[in-house]
Amino acid sequence: MAKGKIVAGCIAPHPPHLVYAENPPQNEPVAEGGWEQLRWGYERLRASLADVEYDAIVLLSPHWQTYVGTHFLGLDHFEGLSVDPIFPNLFRYHYNMNVDVELAKAIHDEAAAAGLPVKMMENPDFRVDYGTITTGHLFNPDWDKPLVVISSNRSTAYYSVEVMQEIMIELGRVTRKAIESSGKKVVVLASNSLSHRHFTTESEVPEDMSKEHITSHAMHLWDMRIIDYMRTGQAQRILDEMPEFTEQAIAESDGGGLSWLLSTLDVPNYPAILHGYGTIIGTGNAVVEWPCHAHEVSEA
């Protein structure tokens, strides 16, 4: 069996506003557009990977929040209605997705062997979180690739960003190891925003872009700093500054997705592609791709 590999790693944020604005048939509410910069960013990401073959998507969602270990979806198929409990006016999405249980179990087993508390989620009544659904839709609207969905262990809340990073760097390492052992080609997605301070009011027309902006200059500066590290191949500096970034920008990196992604990609030192940046109810969001397939080291 050929060695499996990661063909791309991406930051793929999940605000439901992006799905709402797009008016896909699966979503009940109807919008007049909005947040185009980010939606066009997702278009560019999809185009960038259109000719890249892969077998599965591995996704870590900060809205499947687990406090006891890290969990993995463990059944072949999930379908149902996902209603965002915070923005139910925008996101009521009928989902239908397949899971690569074999790969999920392989990552689970590697993590367990490394001493991480892990569990497979095998309850058929489980409702998949809206972060997973939103990122899943925006990255792959056809839903024609199976997913591995990993929960967000809330170790930042329980301990600190540093402890979260220890766990996520280890989870990233075993994720990469399991993928390589699987023989599969995989895209890995961290479904998270950057700065994450919301507005607490909503305009009468939620997609009124005249009301959209970053919540504060400080948030903008942090977002640009982190994006600059991404664009210049300085992933290690992102990990190094993660505690300050997470605290000062109230960043959604607290869920561990970004640390896990960078570890899974072996802390890349080549530039990422920024496909788009925009704000959503004041939070900073970037669609970013590390094109691993273009930086493969041939094994002689």
Add this chain to the structure above:
Amino acid sequence: MSDGEVVASFVVPVHPHTVLAPDQNPGWRRLRDAFDGAAQTIRDLEADLIIVYSTTWPSIIGHQIQSDPNPEWVMVDHDFHDLGSIHYSFNIDAEFAHAWDDANRNRGLQSRCVNYKGFPIDVGSVVALTLLNPDNAIPAVIVSSNMYANRSETTVLAKSCLDVIKAQGRRAVAVTAMSLSNRMFTDFIEPNDDKIHSLKDDEWNRKILEFLEQGRLEDVGQLSRTIHQQIRVQKVVAFKPMWWLSAMNGNRNDLTGRVLAYEAIHGAGGAVVHLDPAASGAGDKEYDEDDVEYFHGERGVLDTVDESDEGQQHEVEPPVEHGSGPELWEPTDAEGSVNTNAAPKPVGAYPHARRVGNMLFLSGVGPRQPGTNAIPGGPIHDEEGNPLAYDIKAQTHAVVDNVKRIVEEAGATMDQIVDVTTFLVDMKRDFQGYNEVWAETLGKVGPTRTTLAIDALPTPIAVEMKVIVHMPE
């Protein structure tokens, strides 16, 4: 109709073990038995409404209130999915939900009802209503916990709820779905190995329960921030429920408290506590943090701040669209004009005040709130002109607050007010309440006063004041 009241309050734990696996651990069983006892107490009290404030339903855009009359779905916990599924079908009082939503906005809060098929009701609410109201005989309402809400916002949320309980004459039970210490074990454990995560958590939990058993609910509210720092995992919802529950009980320290059970659930502190409004005789202790009637927080962050262009003096800004009611205008800016974003926008082309020499003349000031345009105490009629119940005292307080903001913007002080003309749209109904607030506020300053009955004001308000200030040279 009887006066509405909160006939009992309960603190209950949020995790699904008490529903799905009570017999896997003796402590979980004791919690379940306590839940069952609380349910019987609620029935015996002949309560006609259960109100759940749930810490496991976070919200961002203000507070959300469930208004689907019959939400049905299957709840599976994100962590404890292996315990099984909870099928729920609840009896929600949609009329109360909408009335509470209206009352929230009347007190300056951001609020909305949610009524969507498939809405994922949170685990805390599902556990509370499944066990406290097993046959759905009593209608219920559920409110979210806003992740950014501070004490004043959470307190006012309770007061608006009390407004509706009183207006509808309800016998309500207030429930907070919450853990005490909320630190769970981060690894999987056998049910029989369950215990409170740490000695520190246990000690703080027992302090909280000691206070509650003494009926000192407001003291626990005052300790909320400290409790959060000491024994709470820093999640988004903080330790807010005690602010809400205390305000629901009049910020009292002399309730009759009873701890029905206290046990660990995967390390977190779970307790079922009954708080009876009957005075315990312990005496009401000092209440030392400001009580709040209306919310004046930073809910207008989407509003753009208009700054005057120095080169465009005297230019009249066009009206600002804001839905129903008269158009709102930007205050005009001429020599001596005094305007402030802290006062409600005018309903015509005029400034908030104008200074001439050492005299300051205020335009008529009503109770509308800056930013939201909400009317504390409620509007006097709806959009069709149908009369509504309103609170003249709340409106008068809000007028005085708005006057103060304009006066202070001009660099003056309230004690420099020399003359006030007050306009009331219903002298017979409102004079007494208005007069009481006057005595507490401007009456202590001593301006001359004239009170007139008039037919109507441009917005659905009951009171407006015209104020003249004499400022020092």
